[in-house]
Amino acid sequence: xxxxxxxxxxxxxxxxxxxxxxxxxxxxxxxxxxxxxxxxxxxxxxxxxxxxxxxxxxxxxxxxxxxxxxxxxxxxxxxxxxxxxxxxxxxxxxxxxxxxxxxxxxxxxxxxxxxxxxxxxxxxxxxxxxxxxxxxxxxxxxxxxxxxxxxxxxxxxxxxxxxxxxxxxxxxxxxxxxxxxxxxxxxxxxxxxxxxxxxxxxxxxxxxxxxxxxxxxxxxxxxxxxxxxxxxxxxxxxxxxxxxxxxxxxxxxxxxxxxxxxxxxxxxxxxxxxxxxxxxxxxxxxxxxxxxxxxxxxxxxxxxxxxxxxxxxxxxxxxxxxxxx
Amino acid sequence: xxxxxxxxxxxxxxxxxxxxxxxxxxxxxxxxxxxxxxxxxxxxxxxxxxxxxxxxxxxxxxxxxxxxxxxxxxxxxxxxxxxxxxxxxxxxxxxxxxxxxxxxxxxxxxxxxxxxxxxxxxxxxxx
Numbered sequence: 001x002x003x004x005x006x007x008x009x010x011x012x013x014x015x016x017x018x019x020x021x022x023x024x025x026x027x028x029x030x031x032x033x034x035x036x037x038x039x040x041x042x043x044x045x046x047x048x049x050x051x052x053x054x055x056x057x058x059x060x061x062x063x064x065x066x067x068x069x070x071x072x073x074x075x076x077x078x079x080x081x082x083x084x085x086x087x088x089x090x091x092x093x094x095x096x097x098x099x100x101x102x103x104x105x106x107x108x109x110x111x112x113x114x115x116x117x118x119x120x121x122x123x124x125x126x127x128x129x130x131x132x133x134x135x136x137x138x139x140x141x142x143x144x145x146x147x148x149x150x151x152x153x154x155x156x157x158x159x160x161x162x163x164x165x166x167x168x169x170x171x172x173x174x175x176x177x178x179x180x181x182x183x184x185x186x187x188x189x190x191x192x193x194x195x196x197x198x199x200x201x202x203x204x205x206x207x208x209x210x211x212x213x214x215x216x217x218x219x220x221x222x223x224x225x226x227x228x229x230x231x232x233x234x235x236x237x238x239x240x241x242x243x244x245x246x247x248x249x250x251x252x253x254x255x256x257x258x259x260x261x262x263x264x265x266x267x268x269x270x271x272x273x274x275x276x277x278x279x280x281x282x283x284x285x286x287x288x289x290x291x292x293x294x295x296x297x298x299x300x301x302x303x304x305x306x307x308x309x310x311x312x313x314x315x316x317x318x319x320x321x322x323x324x325x
Numbered sequence: 326x327x328x329x330x331x332x333x334x335x336x337x338x339x340x341x342x343x344x345x346x347x348x349x350x351x352x353x354x355x356x357x358x359x360x361x362x363x364x365x366x367x368x369x370x371x372x373x374x375x376x377x378x379x380x381x382x383x384x385x386x387x388x389x390x391x392x393x394x395x396x397x398x399x400x401x402x403x404x405x406x407x408x409x410x411x412x413x414x415x416x417x418x419x420x421x422x423x424x425x426x427x428x429x430x431x432x433x434x435x436x437x438x439x440x441x442x443x444x445x446x447x448x449x450x451x452x
């Protein structure tokens with residue numbers, strides 16, 4: 001029994017006392033164990049994405065066609081904005097590690113500044129992600145969905161450019177209008193109607209010989225299959241509804257699992273970033289108030305830093321598997 | 326909290342004078358890798374997209390390897406794993422590496438099997 005009795009002063013026991021297995025303090029070891037377990041959670045999610053992707057290997061979404069927007073710019077710029085987001089997160093990781101370094105040298109002023117910049121980087125990242133989500137939810141071109149949940153998209157036969165529903169859909173008067181809550185007493189509104197009804201889209205395709213259908217199936221070269229004009233018109237018989245944008249049930253870009261996993265994984269990561277920002281703000285104020293100065297060491301900056309770097313680490317993988325591969 | 330930092334990367338081939346210099350050096354390295362990834366992702370060179378290794382595009386292999394390289398430098402230099410005791414580092418790194426490799430193997434194998442079931446058997450899913 002003697003061997004289990006700690007000889008350090010009572011108030012130090014909570015911090016693990018002076019026993020430092022593997023040369024790491026209690027708090028640092030625990031944050032590392034948390035990171036290990038959290039990395040397994042993220043790995044589980046990303047592997048689930050891989051599972052869905054391998055299962056639908058010949059019809060999966062081409063990410064370059066989905067994330068093509070940059071704020072304040074029109075046109076198609078795949079990748080640029082996510083690359084910017086990745087860079088912002090790496091930079092905020094660097095300011096964090098500089099804060100840890102300044103903390104080791106007990107430099108309160110520099111630690112404060114670097115913590116502030118880290119928080120700023122985190123906010124820019126989370127704002128970018130919110131914008132990315134909003135763009136993804138709003139949708140791009142619009143599409144039709146078949147009974148089996150497959151997506152039918154449209155493009156011009158001559159140029160091969162994608163066509164939005166508004167480019168060719170007919171306006172047929174006398175169609176149903178969206179019932180809003182203000183129009184009824186006991187009827188509480190209905191789902192938002194798409195901009196065009198199924199009939200309007202189908203009639204539009206039939207009237208314009210330049211519109212052809214793209215289906216989810218990939219060709220040998222890894223591009224979406226484009227049907228001939230005849231097959232395109234025939235394919236319309238399978239359509240049951242108009243889809244604009246993406247949510248957890250419908251996804252105009254293609255396989256709905258892509259949208260589900262996108263929301264789930266980037267959402268879970270964004271949640272981690274938000275928590276990281278909160279922790280960083282708390283540490284920032286503690287540095288400012290001199291808490292760690294009084295404690296004699298800035299280890300808390302290092303521990304929160306480890307979490308923040310982990311969030312960056314996860315993003316590196318999310319970036320690869322959602323946007324690059 | 327005087328802590329010693331190992332100030333060399335690339336197995337000692339690139340040495341730094343101080344910890345701060347090392348941080349900026351690693352940032353440059355990570356930025357260059359990210360830039361290569363983005364450029365490859367935009368250009369998509371024909372030769373890499375249409376050649377395969379173990380059933381995956383060569384380009385995707387490059388992306389995954391570069392990602393792991395990036396992860397290595399984030400963990401080793403930003404998270405100071407380079408300065409931890411070897412035994413501690415091994416516990417942290419090899420446990421998830423083993424478990425994650427295993428789940429990747431079984432899940433992707435299973436997914437490929439389901440892909441073949443959907444493709445070859447009498448299940449209609451594309452209607």
